[in-house]
Amino acid sequence: GAGVSQSPRYKVAKRGQDVALRCDPISGHVSLFWYQQALGQGPEFLTYFQNEAQLDKSGLPSDRFFAERPEGSVSTLKIQRTQQEDSAVYLCASSPGTTGELFFGEGSRLTVL
Amino acid sequence: SQQGEEDPQALSIQEGENATMNCSYKTSINNLQWYRQNSGRGLVHLILIRSNEREKHSGRLRVTLDTSKKSSSLLITASRAADTASYFCATPGSYIPTFGRGTSLIVHP
Numbered sequence: 140g141a142g143v144s145q146s147p148r149y150k151v152a153k154r155g156q157d158v159a160l161r162c163d164p165i166s167g168h169v170s171l172f173w174y175q176q177a178l179g180q181g182p183e184f185l186t187y188f189q190n191e192a193q194l195d196k197s198g199l200p201s202d203r204f205f206a207e208r209p210e211g212s213v214s215t216l217k218i219q220r221t222q223q224e225d226s227a228v229y230l231c232a233s234s235p236g237t238t239g240e241l242f243f244g245e246g247s248r249l250t251v252l
Numbered sequence: 253s254q255q256g257e258e259d260p261q262a263l264s265i266q267e268g269e270n271a272t273m274n275c276s277y278k279t280s281i282n283n284l285q286w287y288r289q290n291s292g293r294g295l296v297h298l299i300l301i302r303s304n305e306r307e308k309h310s311g312r313l314r315v316t317l318d319t320s321k322k323s324s325s326l327l328i329t330a331s332r333a334a335d336t337a338s339y340f341c342a343t344p345g346s347y348i349p350t351f352g353r354g355t356s357l358i359v360h361p
Contacts, residue, residue, distance in 0.1 A: 143294075170347075172348070172349070174351075179353075180353055181340055181351040181352050181353045181354050182295070182340075182351045183351075184348055184349075184350055187347070187348055195348060230294060230295070232294075232295075237347045238282055238283065238344050238347055239283075239300065240285065240297045240300055241285075241287075241295070241297060241342070241349060242297070243287075243294035243295040243296070244294050245293055245294045246293075246294050
């Protein structure tokens with residue numbers, strides 16, 4: 140498709156499980172962002188890639204969170220040993236440049252039981 | 253990184269009325285962007301206004317920017333029930349757009 144695609148759309152995990160969330164950005168987009176959005180809140184920045192380089196990961200809440208974009212296209216956000224407080228919607232966005240419009244996916248809703 | 257803050261947090265109006273929401277930010281910007289988010293969906297870009305622009309229009313949307321006050325406003329004219337959504341401003345500081353909590357707009361038919 141022409142837009143940003145995220146999978147899975149919904150994920151239920153037991154506490155302690157590892158999860159992997161995938162983002163397929165728009166082809167050719169240089170920038171890729173991951174955000175975390177709790178219910179009723181705005182998106183909180185997690186990490187930023189420019190092509191395959193992870194330029195900023197200051198928003199990752201703990202070392203259980205890891206993101207990669209090895210070939211400068213698809214990105215994966217991995218959460219190890221999930222906790223209940225990790226329950227949120229994880230949004231991926233891509234952009235053709237570095238300061239312009241973001242194109243968001245529909246998000247992956249993670250529920251940790 | 254910077255953060256835009258929207259107000260009011262919630263706004264409830266009747267169809268046909270205008271809706272105005274505001275955004276304040278903290279430091280200098282290159283541009284400011286407004287996004288809409290329907291319940292359970294991703295954010296959709298509405299409009300971008302550059303720091304050297306004071307006003308911009310797109311359809312029923314009008315955005316103003318006052319860099320001296322570090323504030324922006326989004327006006328939706330002749331609102332429709334389909335405009336019901338949350339609205340966020342984003343301020344790309346050092347290339348990382350940051351978002352506030354948003355304004356939740358409900359338009360009653």
